Amino acid sequence: DVTVNEEGYTEFKMTSYLKEAVAIVSRTPYGNDAHRRFSKARSTWTPLPADAKPEAFAGETGAIRLNRLEIRLYQRFIGMLSWIRILGRFDIAQAVAELSRYQIAPTHRHMELVAGIFGYLARTTTYSLLMDPAPFVPDDGTYDEQPEFRADREELRKQYQSATEFRSPRDPLPMGEELQISVFCDASHGDDVEDRRSTTGIVVKIGSTVVQVISKRQGVIPASASYTSELHAAKQAVELIQGWRVTLRALGVPVTKPSWLFIDNKGVQLTANNLKTACKVKHTAIGYHILRASVAAGIVAVKWVASGDNCADLCTKALGGELFHRHASTIMRTDHAPDPAAFEQLRSTVPGSRKRDMAGDETRVSAVSVAALRVARVNCVWSSLGRANDADSLKGSDRIKG
Numbered sequence: 001d002v003t004v005n006e007e008g009y010t011e012f013k014m015t016s017y018l019k020e021a022v023a024i025v026s027r028t029p030y031g032n033d034a035h036r037r038f039s040k041a042r043s044t045w046t047p048l049p050a051d052a053k054p055e056a057f058a059g060e061t062g063a064i065r066l067n068r069l070e071i072r073l074y075q076r077f078i079g080m081l082s083w084i085r086i087l088g089r090f091d092i093a094q095a096v097a098e099l100s101r102y103q104i105a106p107t108h109r110h111m112e113l114v115a116g117i118f119g120y121l122a123r124t125t126t127y128s129l130l131m132d133p134a135p136f137v138p139d140d141g142t143y144d145e146q147p148e149f150r151a152d153r154e155e156l157r158k159q160y161q162s163a164t165e166f167r168s169p170r171d172p173l174p175m176g177e178e179l180q181i182s183v184f185c186d187a188s189h190g191d192d193v194e195d196r197r198s199t200t201g202i203v204v205k206i207g208s209t210v211v212q213v214i215s216k217r218q219g220v221i222p223a224s225a226s227y228t229s230e231l232h233a234a235k236q237a238v239e240l241i242q243g244w245r246v247t248l249r250a251l252g253v254p255v256t257k258p259s260w261l262f263i264d265n266k267g268v269q270l271t272a273n274n275l276k277t278a279c280k281v282k283h284t285a286i287g288y289h290i291l292r293a294s295v296a297a298g299i300v301a302v303k304w305v306a307s308g309d310n311c312a313d314l315c316t317k318a319l320g321g322e323l324f325h326r327h328a329s330t331i332m333r334t335d336h337a338p339d340p341a342a343f344e345q346l347r348s349t350v351p352g353s354r355k356r357d358m359a360g361d362e363t364r365v366s367a368v369s370v371a372a373l374r375v376a377r378v379n380c381v382w383s384s385l386g387r388a389n390d391a392d393s394l395k396g397s398d399r400i401k402g
Helices: 015-027 034-041 068-086 090-102 108-123 153-159 226-250 266-273 282-296 311-315 321-331 340-349 369-388
Strands: 002-004 009-013 181-188 199-206 209-217 259-263 300-304 362-366
Touching: 068 090, 068 108, 090 108, 090 199, 090 209, 090 311, 090 321, 153 282, 181 226, 181 311, 199 226, 199 311, 209 226, 209 311, 226 259, 226 266, 226 282, 226 300, 266 282, 266 300, 282 300, 311 321
Parallel strands: 181 259, 259 300
Antiparallel strands: 002 009, 009 362, 181 199, 199 209
């Protein structure tokens, strides 16, 4: 399953697992018209429909709960999708996180959305993850900062005099070239229709390689403007940056420059870089000071990015086809992806088509030092997949054949 091709890239293949997972869902009788449902799902080009907002079952008219067997199947499908996401299909992170919340009492609507994710995977088997140690270079002019948004570390140091970065005396001697850490973060303000919690989306790049993607509901309900949820997301991103810097140093990779934190909220950027801004709300002030202290210590450099160029938006909500694939192309290799402009035409010409070859997905990575960050995790996943797919582990009416 792990090979080095002629181009010198190490390939992590998930061909058999992805192919089997899609086939199992297509043959599972989770409804009287399962064939029609899955055929319809295979015509989609995004994991979830644009602006999809699944809701928990509350006895509302039209919502039909699954029976016990179907609930177990739903839970197993979510487990399959979780493994696929861990193995490198970061483009389905938001969809899996959203539907994982309804494993206790899912409805037929939730099952249809899960089938849609598998249909999307069947359509995009050529997507892969590349590991590239080259530094992430922003487009010329995209991240230029206005003078009032530039960080004045000397001024910030006056308030945060004790702000320093933790360095372990046990770290090995750094060798080789430095790997730049770039983090994109975003928040979807109050998008949960049930309790109005926001969703945090974070994409972590080391060099030009995506190593971590997070899509998670925030624990705090924002009181007013989107500033609160954006600041909370930035705080979590800073904590991730600190962890990755410690990890790289422990692996002997030099880390001397501030890591880049890209956000699309200028209010948060101004908060991080300008000493004159103030914050007096207690739960917001904690993230406020963590962010500013990290800038003062030289751990983070906060930069602004336009919302249309912020790939973390992919992890906060369900997006339309063109915008979704625009962001997906920045975190996945989508050389053979369909033209976003032709989505509507494709839907009308091949609705429900089952003729597309379900060749397996590949995750290609270059054999560089940063590969060590994920090799152990991937090996552990592969050893677990054999046990998870063992038919003997399924008992009685829960046995899935094929």
